[in-house]
Amino acid sequence: MxxxxxxxxxxxxxxxxxxxxxxxxxxxxxxxxxxxxxxxxxxxxxxxxxxxxxxxxxxxxxxxxxxxxxxxxxxxxxxxxxxxxxxxxxxxxxxxxxxxxxxxxxxxxxxxxxxxxxxxxxxxxxxxxxxxxxxxxxxxxxxxxxxxxxxxxxxxxxxxxxxxxxxxxxxxxxxxxxxxxxxxxxxxxxxxxxxxxxxxxxxxxxxxxxxxxxxxxxxxxxxxxxxxxxxxFIGSPTMNLLNGTMERRDNGLAFQADGLTLALPPTHAAARDGAMTLGIRPEFLGLDPNHGAVELAARIEAVEHLGADTILELSTAGPSLIAKLTRNDRVHYGDSVRLWAAPDKILAFDSVTGERLRA
Ligand SMILES: Nc1ncnc2c1ncn2[C@@H]1O[C@H](COP(=O)(O)OP(=O)(O)OP(=O)(O)O)[C@@H](O)[C@H]1O
Ligand SMILES: [Mg+2]
CATH class of the missing domain: 3.40.50.300 (P-loop containing nucleotide triphosphate hydrolases)
Incomplete structure (x- = not known):
């Protein structure tokens, strides 16, 4: 060899x-x-x-x-x-x-x-x-x-x-x-x-x-x-990639993507103004309220029970999202839900070059 x-x-x-x-x-x-x-x-x-x-x-x-x-x-x-x-x-x-x-x-x-x-x-x-x-x-x-x-x-x-x-x-x-x-x-x-x-x-x-x-x-x-x-490319279901604009405000960061607004803490790697892409893996979107987590409203458009996992297709005020939960038979098509994501699991990318934005 x-x-x-x-x-x-x-x-x-x-x-x-x-x-x-x-x-x-x-x-x-x-x-x-x-x-x-x-x-x-x-x-x-x-x-x-x-x-x-x-x-x-x-x-x-x-x-x-x-x-x-x-x-x-x-x-x-x-x-x-x-x-x-x-x-x-x-x-x-x-x-x-x-x-x-x-x-x-x-x-x-x-x-x-x-x-x-x-x-x-x-x-x-x-x-x-x-x-x-x-x-x-x-x-x-x-x-x-x-x-x-x-x-x-x-x-x-x-x-x-x-x-x-x-x-x-x-x-x-x-x-x-x-x-x-x-x-x-x-x-x-x-x-x-x-x-x-x-x-x-x-x-x-x-x-x-x-x-x-x-x-x-x-x-x-x-x-x-x-x-x-x-x-x-890596990961299945694929990472949610949201194109939008970040704005630094007095109390934190506001990300706008086609009508969806996400509030991020001021220390996040995405702390800069302007166009960018945020990425959230489906398994990091959950239904359990979490202190310090980023929160958003969504509606369940489809539920896939795979056995160990449950995949949700969701609509929001902006782009649609995919979430991957551990088996959950309490979720149904048409439900309005709140989703939570830990800020450190939300990645940011340059909107033009695609390069990762790091803190
Ligand atoms: N002999 C050739 N003449 C001209 N173009 C070629 C030739 N061989 C490959 N290419 C081009 O080079 C690029 C890379 O081809 P390659 O076969 O290496 O891709 P690949 O990553 O192996 O794709 P796949 O997953 O489809 O096998 C392609 O755009 C292909 O059309
Ligand atoms: Mg090949």
Whole structure:
């Protein structure tokens, strides 16, 4: 395993920057997840690390080696794609051993490695079978196995689980996490699914429009987003983002958003005049009166009982809001309610740049 370092990495297609001056250091043995919406440059980034895409400018280090001019097959990385692309005419065992055979590894060594990897992935019984006779989950295991047998310095995954149904995807997610611990390998995993990112990564790298928006441990990024994009992208249901205007008054702050007024304490991070965006996570809007909390009136427009949680869609004098309560069967459609939010859970963002406003 090796550390990976990207320095000022850029990829242009004609004048369009798909990846725009990215700096990122990944520790040896780390599991890092690149997450962002479609088109944010995740795959392009991974393909450059793999050597499948040329670099417009910047450098890629694997270990201490600058690999910019190193051929893909000599970079010692293994990539697993969304489409498994198994060789249909070969058995599972032959699929697993193929890369080693190309390297002219002795047959007994290949057989040993293939058996070990099949045992790790629970596909020993499937070794003689052809890919088309396997389930989607089994095929994905074979695709993973083809990467593992090569014992690469770095694993690259591009949405490897997105063809699987929800239940299997969750099972494979936790298997991959266990596999990571067992192999102690450096892994870079790409997904557009923020829940997958939150649950799998040691650190997550949030990307948008070819740029890194924030890098950090999942809960750090969740609790302390650097900008409105990250705040809105990470978390489900998504954070309430209210566009409005702040005014400093003698007794505190008054925030106006389309007819909704929020009174905040004068010490709040948003203590400045002018346009801004306030962000409140749905779980920080509650129905219990709270001393010192920000209060607002709302009407329940929809109630979703999810079992452990109850989600409310709310209308106010201004923008609509989403609240997430712990299970509550006393709330009903049409009820008028008062909502409370602790001021320190209300984040503020610059209305133009989206940058977080901090105290
Ligand atoms: N070969 C190419 N020629 C021109 N533009 C490209 C090429 N490959 C990618 N792009 C563009 O670069 C941008 C980033 O693409 P990329 O595939 O890296 O996104 P992504 O984050 O992986 O998205 P997704 O979640 O949909 O897979 C997109 O706007 C895409 O259209
Ligand atoms: Mg992609």
């Amino acid at each position: 090796s550390a990976v370092r990207l320095e000022n990495l850029t990829k242009r297609f004609l004048s369009f920057a798909a990846v725009d001056a990215i700096d990122l250091s990944i520790d040896s043995g780390e599991f890092v997840v690149l997450v962002g919406p479609s088109g944010s440059g995740k795959t392009t980034c991974l393909r450059m690390i793999a050597g499948l895409e040329t670099v417009t400018s910047g450098s890629i280090f694997i270990g201490d080696r600058d690999v910019a001019d190193v051929h893909a097959k000599d970079r010692d990385v293994a990539m697993v794609f969304q489409s498994y692309a198994l060789y249909p005419h070969m058995s599972v065992a032959e699929n697993l051993g193929f890369a080693l055979k190309l390297k002219k590894m002795p047959r007994t060594e290949i057989e040993r490695r293939v058996r070990d990897v099949a045992a790790i992935l629970g596909i020993v019984e499937e070794l003689p079978r052809k890919p088309k006779t396997l389930s989607g989950g089994q095929q994905q295991r074979v695709a993973l196995g083809r990467a593992i047998v090569r014992d690469p310095a770095v694993f690259l995954f591009d949405e490897p689980l997105s063809n699987l149904d929800a239940k299997l995807r969750m099972a494979m997610r936790s298997e991959l996490i266990k596999l990571h611990r067992r192999l102690d390998a450096t892994m870079i995993y790409v997904t557009h699914d923020q829940i997958e990112a939150m649950t799998m990564g040691d650190r997550i790298v949030v990307m948008n429009e070819g740029r890194i928006q924030q890098v950090g441990a999942p809960l750090t990024v969740y609790d302390d987003p650097d900008n409105a994009f990250v705040a809105g």
